[in-house]
Amino acid sequence: MPTTITEPAADVVILGVGYMSGVIAAELSIASLNNNKNYKVVAITKGPYWDYVNDFSTTKYDEWGVGLGRKYDSPLPLQSTTIRNTPYQFALPVRRYTMPIQYHALGHGVGGAAQHYGGTMGRQGPWGYQMLLQTNTRYPGTIDTINPHNDLEDWPLQYYQYEPYYVQWENAHGLCGNYNGSIDNPGSDASGYPWMSQNYKLPPHPLTSAAQLFQSTVSSAPFNYHPFPHVNALASQPYVNSYGVPVNPCVYDGYCGGPCDYACETGAKANAAYRTIPAAMKSGNFTLVVNSFIFRLDTDPTSGLVTAARYYDPQGNVHIQPGTVFFNGMWGYNMIRIMLLSGVGAPYVWNSDPTLVSGTVGRGLTNGYSPFKGTNVSGTLSNIGGNAYPAGNAGGGSVDIYDLMDDNFDHTGLGFIGGSQIGVGGYPGGGPGNITFAGGVSSASMGPQFKPSQKDKYLQTKTIVSATPFAPDLPTKDNYVDLDPHYADIYGDPLARLTYDWTQNMYIGATYLANKVKDIFTKMGASNVTVSSTVSPGAAHNDWWGHHLRGGCRIGTAPASSVWDKWNQCWSPTVKTPFNIFGAGEITNTSGDTVPSGTHVAGPQSYRAAEGIKQYLGLMTPGLVP
Amino acid sequence: MVDQTRREFLKLGLAAAASAVTASAIEIPLFGNQNSSMQTQLNNANTQLANLKNRVNTVVGFVSLSVTEQSLLEKIVETIIPTDSDPGAKEAGVIFFIDRALAGDYGQSANMFMDGPHILPRIAASNSTPLVVNPTLSWATNPNIPGASTSPISYTGGSISTPGVGAGITASPRVGSGINYQYPLNFREFWRVGLVALQAYANSAYGGNFETLSSTNQLQLLKDLWANTPTSFSNILPSDFAYELVFMTWAGFLMDPIYGGNQNMVGWTYTGFNGVNFGNFYGEGQDQKTLMVATTPTRLKPASLAQYQQQASGSGGA
Numbered sequence: 001m002p003t004t005i006t007e008p009a010a011d012v013v014i015l016g017v018g019y020m021s022g023v024i025a026a027e028l029s030i031a032s033l034n035n036n037k038n039y040k041v042v043a044i045t046k047g048p049y050w051d052y053v054n055d056f057s058t059t060k061y062d063e064w065g066v067g068l069g070r071k072y073d074s075p076l077p078l079q080s081t082t083i084r085n086t087p088y089q090f091a092l093p094v095r096r097y098t099m100p101i102q103y104h105a106l107g108h109g110v111g112g113a114a115q116h117y118g119g120t121m122g123r124q125g126p127w128g129y130q131m132l133l134q135t136n137t138r139y140p141g142t143i144d145t146i147n148p149h150n151d152l153e154d155w156p157l158q159y160y161q162y163e164p165y166y167v168q169w170e171n172a173h174g175l176c177g178n179y180n181g182s183i184d185n186p187g188s189d190a191s192g193y194p195w196m197s198q199n200y201k202l203p204p205h206p207l208t209s210a211a212q213l214f215q216s217t218v219s220s221a222p223f224n225y226h227p228f229p230h231v232n233a234l235a236s237q238p239y240v241n242s243y244g245v246p247v248n249p250c251v252y253d254g255y256c257g258g259p260c261d262y263a264c265e266t267g268a269k270a271n272a273a274y275r276t277i278p279a280a281m282k283s284g285n286f287t288l289v290v291n292s293f294i295f296r297l298d299t300d301p302t303s304g305l306v307t308a309a310r311y312y313d314p315q316g317n318v319h320i321q322p323g324t325v326f327f328n329g330m331w332g333y334n335m336i337r338i339m340l341l342s343g344v345g346a347p348y349v350w351n352s353d354p355t356l357v358s359g360t361v362g363r364g365l366t367n368g369y370s371p372f373k374g375t376n377v378s379g380t381l382s383n384i385g386g387n388a389y390p391a392g393n394a395g396g397g398s399v400d401i402y403d404l405m406d407d408n409f410d411h412t413g414l415g416f417i418g419g420s421q422i423g424v425g426g427y428p429g430g431g432p433g434n435i436t437f438a439g440g441v442s443s444a445s446m447g448p449q450f451k452p453s454q455k456d457k458y459l460q461t462k463t464i465v466s467a468t469p470f471a472p473d474l475p476t477k478d479n480y481v482d483l484d485p486h487y488a489d490i491y492g493d494p495l496a497r498l499t500y501d502w503t504q505n506m507y508i509g510a511t512y513l514a515n516k517v518k519d520i521f522t523k524m525g526a527s528n529v530t531v532s533s534t535v536s537p538g539a540a541h542n543d544w545w546g547h548h549l550r551g552g553c554r555i556g557t558a559p560a561s562s563v564w565d566k567w568n569q570c571w572s573p574t575v576k577t578p579f580n581i582f583g584a585g586e587i588t589n590t591s592g593d594t595v596p597s598g599t600h601v602a603g604p605q606s607y608r609a610a611e612g613i614k615q616y617l618g619l620m621t622p623g624l625v626p
Numbered sequence: 627m628v629d630q631t632r633r634e635f636l637k638l639g640l641a642a643a644a645s646a647v648t649a650s651a652i653e654i655p656l657f658g659n660q661n662s663s664m665q666t667q668l669n670n671a672n673t674q675l676a677n678l679k680n681r682v683n684t685v686v687g688f689v690s691l692s693v694t695e696q697s698l699l700e701k702i703v704e705t706i707i708p709t710d711s712d713p714g715a716k717e718a719g720v721i722f723f724i725d726r727a728l729a730g731d732y733g734q735s736a737n738m739f740m741d742g743p744h745i746l747p748r749i750a751a752s753n754s755t756p757l758v759v760n761p762t763l764s765w766a767t768n769p770n771i772p773g774a775s776t777s778p779i780s781y782t783g784g785s786i787s788t789p790g791v792g793a794g795i796t797a798s799p800r801v802g803s804g805i806n807y808q809y810p811l812n813f814r815e816f817w818r819v820g821l822v823a824l825q826a827y828a829n830s831a832y833g834g835n836f837e838t839l840s841s842t843n844q845l846q847l848l849k850d851l852w853a854n855t856p857t858s859f860s861n862i863l864p865s866d867f868a869y870e871l872v873f874m875t876w877a878g879f880l881m882d883p884i885y886g887g888n889q890n891m892v893g894w895t896y897t898g899f900n901g902v903n904f905g906n907f908y909g910e911g912q913d914q915k916t917l918m919v920a921t922t923p924t925r926l927k928p929a930s931l932a933q934y935q936q937q938a939s940g941s942g943g944a
Contacts, residue, residue: 063881445872
């Protein structure tokens with residue numbers, strides 16, 4: 001017979017244990033120790049604790065079980081999501097993980113989605129933090145045409161203010177890259193790459209020949225772009241992080257996932273379980289609660305403060321975990337869902353008249369890295385072949401440019417803002433079905449004509465270069481998250497419902513950018529460089545359960561339009577009481593053009609939020625940036 | 627020794643009997659040549675025994691598919707990946723992969739969200755004929771949800787600019803997204819009704835069972851499913867079933883042999899895939915760090931997950 005159990009009160013209660021929660025766990029456990037406080041930090045997560053090396057070292061090379069079956073990811077019978085394109089439609093639930101599924105799976109267990117991600121990392125530049133201000137300043141009066149029902153919200157801090165937090169984040173997680181700009185020029189960099197006060201700790205992975213060709217081509221006339229090696233979080237050398245946690249290097253054995261498929265069996269691919277949670281454990285102040293599903297936050301009816309988190313253990317018992325301060329580090333829409341279910345913050349209410357919308361929790365949903373069906377450009381490098389079977393890792397080998405993104409080129413009269421980070425030459429990383437199934441099977445995938453197209457597909461005598469660039473998805477009043485009226489999770493609570501379709505800015509940017517990329521591919525010597533036919537806005541619709549969501553639970557400058565303030569602290573429900581719930585994650589605002597960038601912008605926020613919580617508890621004052 | 631050999635022959639005979647049901651199993655002629663000397667017979671038998679052991683080490687036999695499903699599905703997968711001068715679905719044992727999958731998590735839809743309501747394909751809505759669905763009690767009674775009530779909710783469909791116009795469920799087809807499958811059936815049942823419907827369509831549109839049709843008509847029939855040409859298909863969208871057939875056939879050709887398909891790694895040999903041979907599994911002296919930046923391809927003999935685990939545990943393998 002399930003029962004209700006009240007746990008001893010904690011000072012800090014962390015909801016979900018992914019990347020951001022790992023930072024809070026480490027920072028607060030250590031700060032408590034350093035201040036001679038015996039504060040108790042408790043973190044609760046729905047999945048298990050994987051012993052990555054032991055659990056994965058012999059079983060991860062399994063496309064059917066891991067890549068397609070998603071056996072290490074969040075089980076759909078536990079909870080799913082519903083999705084529709086407009087508020088007039090019935091939203092259908094996602095019923096299965098299937099191919100092409102690369103962008104679908106949630107993480108499960110300590111480390112969260114970072115256990116299977118590609119490891120791409122980097123920084124969001126200054127423009128990404130001030131898209132609305134920059135657009136209104138440089139292209140006044142255009143935003144409402146570019147983005148009908150526009151709902152952009154600038155960040156409360158600027159890039160240079162987040163820069164010290166980026167350094168903390170990068171040194172904890174061991175990033176690989178090479179910043180070739182000047183560290184003496186904090187204003188801007190000619191490349192558009194955001195200024196850094198120090199270089200990455202680890203060198204980039206070896207470049208492929210295609211990447212080197214791209215690098216030499218774009219750095220010459222007529223482009224004169226500024227290429228640099230792809231930045232990622234897959235350790236290229238042995239490393240000891242800022243908490244003293246040792247990190248194994250990548251062994252380049254593939255099954256890493258060009259898409260985000262596979263767990264890492266050496267720990268080279270950064271995630272909380274390898275970098276921050278070990279530091280929290282060592283402090284002695286930290287308790288990790290696994291296999292426990294958080295379903296409510298209790299609030300005080302007078303002050304509105306959060307008093308406890310309620311969760312189910314695997315036996316169905318209800319646990320009540322009281323706390324002083326709470327950190328919402330749940331993934332994506334779960335961060336929104338727990339607040340909507342519990343009445344924390346003001347729920348977003350859509351209206352067909354965009355001036356009549358209200359609330360903030362669920363507002364401003366965008367898709368940071370969707371499988372957007374825009375304009376594709378491809379070509380063939382007939383003099384570069386190679387091995388397309390798993391080798392290397394998901395994040396290395398390529399070269400990127402920032403020149404065609406953010407506001408790094410003049411957008412006057414173009415009808416869109418932003419652009420795309422363009423990269424060429426990454427290692428192969430997927431499994432055998434990955435190539436065949438990419439994009440899904442169709443009536444063309446059958447019979448004596450199709451079969452030979454798969455012969456020796458992993459032994460390439462030429463390289464196909466391909467890109468589907470698009471300008472960033474912009475928040476509108478019509479894309480949002482709320483609770484679904486018809487479908488519930490395994491415990492009976494409503495699922496999150498996504499109302500989302502692609503926005504005009506993506507399409508218009510796509511055509512412009514594809515033609516820019518066509519020029520690059522042609523100059524590289526590619527043959528048969530073709531740009532697929534232009535897709536006009538509204539001609540194709542989002543039909544994916546995208547898990548690179550952005551927005552929906554935003555950090556901003558005003559309580560009327562955002563959930564979190566400049567300390568990642570929830571705007572207070574009453575003017576007098578500082579609210580005791582903080583949050584940071586991928587969905588806390590737009591994320592510029594860096595690919596895929598959700599983690600880039602969330603990481604520094606987690607250090608910022610850690611300072612906010614330390615101040616709330618009286619462990620420090622003031623922070624790096626007031 | 628002789629007895630042991632006899633026992634193996636008995637197994638061998640069983641396998642041969644099974645092959646009468648499924649053309650995918652290797653037919654093994656037992657003592658077929660009466661004129662051979664005993665020594666020749668023994669040599670032949672030993673060769674067959676080695677082949678059979680190899681075979682038994684993979685998978686033969688069925689745990690889920692019925693007899694009629696076996697013969698029908700056999701021809702379907704061979705149509706999707708035909709055998710030409712290279713092995714196809716038949717040699718890869720794709721049907722055994724699918725059989726095992728249908729008996730396991732895939733067939734049970736064990737990792738799927740299966741709760742209702744189940745809104746089937748082709749249900750549209752408009753201002754005049756809205757889709758009306760009751761809310762769940764947990765939604766209707768949660769005090770934190772604005773506008774929640776127990777009243778039925780109407781959906782008219784349409785876009786932001788033109789509500790009530792167009793399809794009401796979604797604005798786009800959802801093939802392959804995982805959202806297309808909205809049936810109240812687990813996959814084992816879905817395949818059961820799908821195969822029956824396919825056979826019925828073969829008879830009504832092509833005048834005979836699928837197995838009896840020409841290879842051209844077999845392929846055309848599958849294309850018909852993709853095009854949703856059959857108008858009566860057991861209440862499922864024919865293209866949804868076609869997706870599963872093609873997806874699972876290629877999966878059976880390309881996934882690790884541990885799941886019953888890709889037998890003897892013929893799918894990996896065909897595509898040039900390495901499995902878990904990272905360059906030195908058979909002592910080739912290659913390494914991934916070089917292979918991943920090479921500009922000419924290097925064919926590696928594939929290794930399977932089981933081989934890799936045996937080698938990792940020090941119990942031989944390669």
